[in-house]
Amino acid sequence: MTAHLELHLQATPKAAPELRHWLRDHTFEVRLCATELLTNVIDHVGEGAPVTVRVIPTASPEHTRIEVTDPAPGASPVLLSATAAEESGRGLLLLDALADRWGVEHGRDRKTVWCELPKTTTPTS
Numbered sequence: 001m002t003a004h005l006e007l008h009l010q011a012t013p014k015a016a017p018e019l020r021h022w023l024r025d026h027t028f029e030v031r032l033c034a035t036e037l038l039t040n041v042i043d044h045v046g047e048g049a050p051v052t053v054r055v056i057p058t059a060s061p062e063h064t065r066i067e068v069t070d071p072a073p074g075a076s077p078v079l080l081s082a083t084a085a086e087e088s089g090r091g092l093l094l095l096d097a098l099a100d101r102w103g104v105e106h107g108r109d110r111k112t113v114w115c116e117l118p119k120t121t122t123p124t125s
Contacts, residue, residue, distance in 0.1 A: 004056050011041040011049040011070065019053060026055060027120050029098050030064055036091040037068035037113050045072040062119055063100065069112040076104050077113055 007022055009015045016035050023031045034053055041051050054067040077092055095102055095115055102115035 005054065007053045009038070009051050009053060011038060011045065011051050012047055013042065015051075023055065026064070027117075029117050029120065030055060030066060033095050033098060033115055033117060034066050034068070036095055037066065037115075040077055040091055040113070041068060041070045041072075044075050044077070045070050058116060063116045064119055065114060065116045067112050067114040069110050071110050073106050073109060073111050076106075076111065 005022070007019065009019065016038055019034055019038055020031045023034055034055065038051060038053065041049055049070050049072070052067075052069040054065075054069075056065045056067065058065050099115035099117050102113070105112045105114065
């Protein structure tokens, strides 16, 4: 079972490679989905917003849960289809394809976007 990991970051482009570094012992899919959720905060809440990223083992040994909490309770992510001409808008589609489940939990002064990924046998570098 992988240990619980919690990181407090500023949502900046520089934070994405730092996050991937902190998650280097996790699978490519965990690193990718965590980075996509962080990027959504940068794009939709604002650069510099404080975020908390958690990677948590679930009750099921077959899954890993990723949570990204930001201070914008009203800004919910929406799964949209991006056209071939659009340069962005595929992050949640990717997350939806990789995750067994995902969703949003709203608090009074924050929201947490989470996903649960099936565990693979070995992390990749």
